Amino acid sequence: MRIRQIGPSDPLFDAWAQVFMTVGHEQWGKHTTAYPADELRAMWGKESETRHAFVAVEGEASCDDDAVGGAADIQDDGVDTAAGVVGAAELVLPRRDNTRLAFLHLDVLAPARRRGVGSALLSAAEEIMQDEGRTTVLVETQTPVGQPDAAGAFLAARGFAQAQTCVRNAQRLPVSDAVAAQMRAALAFDDEYVVETAVDDLPSQWLEERARLGAMMSTDTPLGDVAIEPETWDAARVHELFDTARAQGRRVVEAVAWHRPSGQMAAFTHVSVPAETPWIAYQDDTLVDAAHRGRRLGYRVKAAVSLLLAQVAPGVEVQRTWNDETNTHMLRINSELGYEREGTMIEWQKRLA
Structure with a gap:
């Protein structure tokens, strides 16, 4: 060997x-x-x-x-x-x-x-x-509901500890007529926010605000005991995200919510569809700015993407997402959108020094 x-x-x-x-x-x-x-x-x-x-x-x-x-x-x-x-x-x-x-x-x-x-x-x-x-290494393990985490047992025996537990949920597409009707009603709601979508790239005028919210993924979301420091995001990093997706052959769909009075981006969700597995859509990140929570913006941006996927990636059968098990608000939104639990993801952490 x-x-x-x-x-x-x-x-x-x-x-x-x-x-x-x-x-x-x-x-x-x-x-x-x-x-x-x-x-x-x-x-x-x-x-x-x-x-x-x-x-x-x-x-x-x-x-x-x-x-x-x-x-x-x-x-x-x-x-x-x-x-x-x-x-x-x-x-x-x-x-x-x-x-x-x-x-x-x-x-x-x-x-x-x-x-x-x-x-x-x-x-x-x-x-x-x-x-x-x-000084610190992180390893993810994912297991279907009802199955043992054999990889986790291997890691535990070698000094790793559980740092975060996430729920792996899946939304079957297309959603039911009833769920689709609820999504459209939420998107039609008239208030201070408007939801917009983009496919495969973002308008240049979005980049600064999108980078601001991207940085919040490392500070404003539940991370358990994972030793993540605040991430540095700018327009170049957002560009790199989309450039990598293009190089991979992925379709990317984003939905964002704008707060019209302030011009701030209040929420976003980022979804990608691989060319080689076009039946899967990955909902990689979703975030609502803390200043704008309580307005159903997480539901709205997720709903916008689910509806748009049927047009730009009609082969998608399932949309997959992961959320910290303590993030009850987002898990409740997922349930309303038709997501069901299919497994668990555990983040294992080991300190080398």
């Missing part, structure tokens, strides 16, 4: 991505949230972060024939041994903010589990984190 560090042009990159996809399909079938190789490849090279990828390759001698990989055995010679790839890890290091933090995604194919593969991948990633001065 050997741990290799690879990049997006490496012959092993597709096999690396396929590990995440295979494990995701085991749990969720066609509704896995794992990204295909082309989408992951398009996420490399962003100015706001650095990415590292590791594969565990079976059937190769390591520097120590009795060892199961590890940081000392990392290779980057690009030898095409895709058939032997049994584990994968991705490490994301923010550069614009949260520079003491690292995000890790790690999966091992079922036949190779309980053989030290996951531990070897984790060790290799942690060495990079320590070299980069990262």
